[in-house]
Amino acid sequence: MMAAFTTLVSRTVVLRQRNIDTDQIIPARFLTTTERKGLGKHAFNDWRALPDGSPDPAFPFNQFANASARILVAGRNFGCGSSREHAPWALTDLGLRAVISSEIADIFRSNALKNGLLPIVLDDAVVDELLDNPGIELAIDVAARSVTLPDGRNFTFPLDTFAQTCLLEGVDQLGYLLKQLPAIERFEAARDSNPQRHATLEAAHAR
Template sequence: MDAFTTLTGIAAPLPLINVDTDMIIPKQFLKTIQRSGLGKNLFDEMRFDADGNEITDFVLNRPAYRDAEILVAGDNFGCGSSREHAPWALLDFGIRCVIAPSFADIFFNNCFKNGILPIALPQDEVDLLMADAQNGANARLTVDLESQTITRPDGSTISFEVDAFKKHCLLNGLDDIGLTMEKAAAIDSFEKSAAVQRPWV
């Protein structure tokens, strides 16, 4: 998993509440267990019409936001089913940070396990960032995980809270497997000891 330290990128505004995981990645794309390749289907039913043509007024289809790395969204983002494909699709598209007033718990935790930083802020602060994001390619925010700050285009900053353990994992690029491998020496030592003490196992 790629570490998340500081991200400066274009912020795309998605002022919708209750964006569920089926909106993020519709059910017909859940057949794969590969983490890559899902970005093209992100928000599929909002990005494309029935013939597969782009819906030009959807935010991520607009030229200014095609390379967005930050998403500013409405309340209860990531609700619905617990599919891990949702953060996979966001990450594969290029989104590394989602800012919203609140998140569904499972989606929120899945983001951290896949290298995405979800930031929950009070509605008034999200409104400020949403307004910034409306400025198109000029809507560049800087998210600094170490200092837990978001720097707006005008230079002002907004602070955010993040769980210390989740912060450690993101800063060091540690998913569940990476966390286990941090203990590789201790695991090897235990296995050697156990083999001597209980050779019949």
């Protein structure tokens, strides 16, 4: 069960790089587990350390000021590369709930939505402004499909209805289907109580 995602107000953490692929998000050597918990410490692993192995103080996720940030703003073509679901697992375990970019790879976007991570695509000019102003506070409204900047400007983003419903209800695809179980059982009970109608429907499908 995922946590319901209705609104979020958070500071941003910024990675200006373009074409951040899934191997940079979570290197392949950390894919030996099917456990989601604990992957956050390996997110962007190869960018976090200096050549001597010590933490790089310049890397945004090593900075204390960004510890509470829940929104990542990244350069164009975020999440490209392989389809590993570990990438959104690592980001959510890191504490992120949304990623904003001017382009997000389709497979990563699909995996993110299945795991409660909201991929937001905004126009280049808006993303460039966010990249130039790290740490500003944004307000995300999933129901309205909108992002609001501190000065009140509001921008909408694309989000299909099914993915939006799953986020708002805090369920994945399987969880959504399981929530429909009572309705399915009622339908089956009504069908079984009317065998003539059931036989007619079966005959129609057989044609």
